[in-house]
Amino acid sequence: MPDTLRAHPYLSKLTSYASSPNKVEDEGVTCRLCYNESPFGASPKAIEAIRNVAAGIHRYPEMSYRRLHEAIGKKHTIDPARIVCGAGSDDLLVLLMHAFIGEGDEVIHSEYGYSMYPVAPRIAGGVPVSVPEIDLRTDLNAMLRAVTPRTKAVLMANPNNPTGSWLTRAEINAFLRELPPHILFVYDAAYAEFMEESDYSDGLEWAGEQGRVVVTRTFSKIYGLSGLRLGWCYGSHAIVEAVNRVRPPFNVSLTAECAGVAALQDDAFAEKTRRHNAVWRERLFGELQQLGLKPYPSQGNFMLVRFSNPRHASDVFNYLKEQSILIRRMAGYGLADCLRISIGREEEMTALIKALHQYKGFKG
Numbered sequence: 001m002p003d004t005l006r007a008h009p010y011l012s013k014l015t016s017y018a019s020s021p022n023k024v025e026d027e028g029v030t031c032r033l034c035y036n037e038s039p040f041g042a043s044p045k046a047i048e049a050i051r052n053v054a055a056g057i058h059r060y061p062e063m064s065y066r067r068l069h070e071a072i073g074k075k076h077t078i079d080p081a082r083i084v085c086g087a088g089s090d091d092l093l094v095l096l097m098h099a100f101i102g103e104g105d106e107v108i109h110s111e112y113g114y115s116m117y118p119v120a121p122r123i124a125g126g127v128p129v130s131v132p133e134i135d136l137r138t139d140l141n142a143m144l145r146a147v148t149p150r151t152k153a154v155l156m157a158n159p160n161n162p163t164g165s166w167l168t169r170a171e172i173n174a175f176l177r178e179l180p181p182h183i184l185f186v187y188d189a190a191y192a193e194f195m196e197e198s199d200y201s202d203g204l205e206w207a208g209e210q211g212r213v214v215v216t217r218t219f220s221k222i223y224g225l226s227g228l229r230l231g232w233c234y235g236s237h238a239i240v241e242a243v244n245r246v247r248p249p250f251n252v253s254l255t256a257e258c259a260g261v262a263a264l265q266d267d268a269f270a271e272k273t274r275r276h277n278a279v280w281r282e283r284l285f286g287e288l289q290q291l292g293l294k295p296y297p298s299q300g301n302f303m304l305v306r307f308s309n310p311r312h313a314s315d316v317f318n319y320l321k322e323q324s325i326l327i328r329r330m331a332g333y334g335l336a337d338c339l340r341i342s343i344g345r346e347e348e349m350t351a352l353i354k355a356l357h358q359y360k361g362f363k364g
């Protein structure tokens, strides 16, 4: 491009995901336990819906996405008019930043928050502000102390990826009472469906009609539609209107729309996935402890495990990869002595656990 043509100077502070340390080399592996994907593929109902719509994909989707909004509204007993859908919840995160963040605005996130949090604000010229955690758990008081006159938003995943840690309803309620009312609170509940704790909130109760809370959700996890790209957010009319202003008109494909509607009707599939996840999450925790490692309690479909040092973590990663089992390195998150394991199918988990037990490096 000509020398005189320049992208926004603030983009120079941004590393694209494809060249970041979070990038995953996953070619040809048998057990792909690195992306927190669904162990059972997608709901058969969603796949059938995709087949059925295939002959009509020369048409644009219906512009208002009414059917999808109504299906989500019905499922969660929320107002369809206050829903916006996107190509995954990452898309919505970026749209929210474009709608609310200007150059120099500060956006607070937790130290080991989801990897898009230090990235998305920069896309809009904002400045991500990372707040230290306590033992891999979001420190809400430290977040409040990090608020400055330039703070415009807080991004928080509950439960959080990659740590798996979560915050209670009471903790978030107390936080919201103290957070100045002009600050947008993005509550990312990507793993809400996997939660088993009764004092957890999926956040929809806070996304009031007049409020500043916006909840993001995804079809990528329990519904197994990662590759299709579908997510949604729920907030006040004003927030939704702002997001709709920056949203391209057809940001969700017709295929994704139809599959999403069908997936929401497949309770049995979601329930099977939830139960499988709970069983293997507990089993994996026990196995990792038995090996003398430090797994972190998780409410997601993954588990973070700490090794004695970064070298040890790296050796185990490479050893597993040689056996065609790919888990996730955490150096990109600043957790080089940790690895993250997604909960896969039974045979994948069995292979992983067997391989770990055969690994000689744990003993002395």
Ligand SMILES: Cc1ncc(COP(=O)(O)O)c(C=O)c1O
Residues within 6 Å of the ligand: 035, 036, 087, 088, 089, 090, 091, 114, 157, 160, 161, 188, 190, 217, 218, 219, 220, 226, 230, 231
């Ligand atoms: C906490 C969290 N939020 C959002 C996302 C993005 O999901 P999507 O596939 O909907 O963009 C992920 C994906 O792993 C995640 O872990």
